[in-house]
Structures are given as structure tokens and as C-alpha cells.
Amino acid sequence: MQMTQSTVGRKVLMAVTGLILLVFVLIHLLGNTSVFVGPDGINAYAEKLHSLGPMVWIFRLVMLAVFAAHIVFGIQLTLENRSASPLKYAQNKKLRASFSSETMIVSGLVLLAFVVYHLLHFTVQVIDPATAAKAHMDALGRPDVYLMVVSGFKSLFITLIYVVSMIFLFLHLSHGAGSFLQTFGLNSDKTLPTVSLGGKAVAAVLLVGYAAIPLFIIAGFLKI
Numbered sequence: 001m002q003m004t005q006s007t008v009g010r011k012v013l014m015a016v017t018g019l020i021l022l023v024f025v026l027i028h029l030l031g032n033t034s035v036f037v038g039p040d041g042i043n044a045y046a047e048k049l050h051s052l053g054p055m056v057w058i059f060r061l062v063m064l065a066v067f068a069a070h071i072v073f074g075i076q077l078t079l080e081n082r083s084a085s086p087l088k089y090a091q092n093k094k095l096r097a098s099f100s101s102e103t104m105i106v107s108g109l110v111l112l113a114f115v116v117y118h119l120l121h122f123t124v125q126v127i128d129p130a131t132a133a134k135a136h137m138d139a140l141g142r143p144d145v146y147l148m149v150v151s152g153f154k155s156l157f158i159t160l161i162y163v164v165s166m167i168f169l170f171l172h173l174s175h176g177a178g179s180f181l182q183t184f185g186l187n188s189d190k191t192l193p194t195v196s197l198g199g200k201a202v203a204a205v206l207l208v209g210y211a212a213i214p215l216f217i218i219a220g221f222l223k224i
């Protein structure tokens with residue numbers, strides 16, 4: 001299939017915005033691991049972030065624009081792929097390619113739903129107002145993010161939402177990292193196995209790291 005200039009442009013934007021989002025989830029995971037230190041870890045970390053004032057809002061607006069662009073171009077590319085891949089191309093390779101792009105749109109939309117839920121849970125704090133960090137200060141007068149996170153994951157339902165969403169994050173990233181390099185022509189038949197293994201390894205680290213937080217909490221390792 002001949003790619004139009006706008007398709008190439010959209011693929012490049014998908015790759016660049018995807019990379020920015022990947023860096024965000026890696027840094028966010030590092031920050032979140034401070035929950036294992038206890039209230040002095042995650043409450044101090046959250047307070048430091050919020051003390052950056054207007055910078056926090058500039059960062060949020062940039063990330064919102066990046067996220068929105070990634071979603072809009074992703075939907076456009078999926079629709080283009082669908083109209084360019086009718087059943088007459090029923091070759092194995094073609095089927096494999098459209099299977100991955102179908103997986104990407106489904107996992108991507110699940111992640112969008114997760115991010116909306118997650119923002120309502122820990123940023124707007126309306127899912128469980130009784131344990132909202134803004135309503136409880138710790139012994140040092142900081143919003144008690146530790147209490148909010150640990151109380152949240154005492155619920156099996158919420159833990160399941162997070163763990164299942166992290167599996168979708170794994171699926172999305174294990175394909176996305178390889179597509180990124182392909183977009184920039186950085187993989188060849190020789191390097192493809194290593195590249196796709198590398199993508200899966202990064203995705204697996206994120207899955208294990210993120211899922212460990214709710215699982216350790218529901219297993220009773222972190223106490224309020």
C-alpha cells in the first residue's frame with residue numbers, strides 16, 4: 001500500500017507522542033514506588049510536585065495536548081488501515097499487521113477509560129471522597145496521599161480495575177515500542193527480534209511495577 005504524506009506525518013506524530021507518554025509512565029512509576037517507603041515517601045513526593053505551582057499546570061496542559069494528539073491520530077490511522085485493508089488482502093502477514101493495529105485501538109481505548117477513571121480517583125478525588133488526600137492531612141500537615149492510595153487498593157474491585165488496565169498497558173506498549181522504531185526505519189529483519197524483545201521487556205517492567213502497588217496493598221503488606 002502506498003502511504004500518503006499525511007499518513008506518514010500522522011505515524012511520526014503517533015511515534016513522538018507515544019514516546020513522550022512512555023517517558024511519563026516510566027517516571028510516574030518511579031514516583032509511585034515511593035508508596036513502599038510509607039507516608040514519608042509518597043506524601044513528601046506529592047507535596048514536592050504540588051509545590052512547583054504554575055509549572056504543574058503547564059506540564060498538565062502539555063501532557064493533555066500530547067495525549068489528545070496520540071488518541072486522535074491513532075483513531076485516524078486505524079480508520080485508514082481499515083479502509084485500506086479489505087479482505088482481499090487475506091495474506092498471513094497482512095492479517096498479522098491488522099490484528100496488531102486492532103489490538104492497539106482496543107487497548108488504547110481501554111487505557112483512555114482507565115486514565116479518566118484514575119484522574120477521578122487520585123487527582124480530582126471523587127471516587128472515594130471519604131479517603132481523599134485533600135480531606136486528610138498527615139502528621140506533618142501534608143495531604144495524605146498514602147492514606148488515599150492504600151485505602152483505595154483495599155477494595156478488590158478497584159485493585160482489579162488497576163491490574164486489568166495494567167495488562168492492557170502491557171499489550172499496548174509491547175507492540176507500540178516496536179512500531180516506534182519501525183516508523184523511523186530503525187529496525188531491519190536482523191534487528192527486529194531484539195527490538196520487539198526490548199519493547200516487551202520495557203512493557204513487562206511497567207506491568208510488574210505498576211501491578212505490584214495494588215497487589216502488595218491488597219495482600220496487606222502496606223498498612224495505614
Ligand code: HEM
Nearest residue numbers: 025028032046060115118122123145149162210211213214
Ligand atoms: C498502581 C498504579 C498507579 C498509582 C498508584 C498511581 C498513583 C497516582 C497518584 C497518587 C496520582 C495523584 C498525584 C497527585 O496529584 O498528588 C496520580 C496522578 C496521575 N496518574 Fe497515576 N498512578 C498509577 C498508574 C498510572 C498509569 C498507568 C498512568 C498512565 C497510563 C497514570 C497516569 C496518571 C496521570 C496522567 C496523573 C495526573 C498527574 C497530574 O495530576 O498532573 N497513572 N497517579
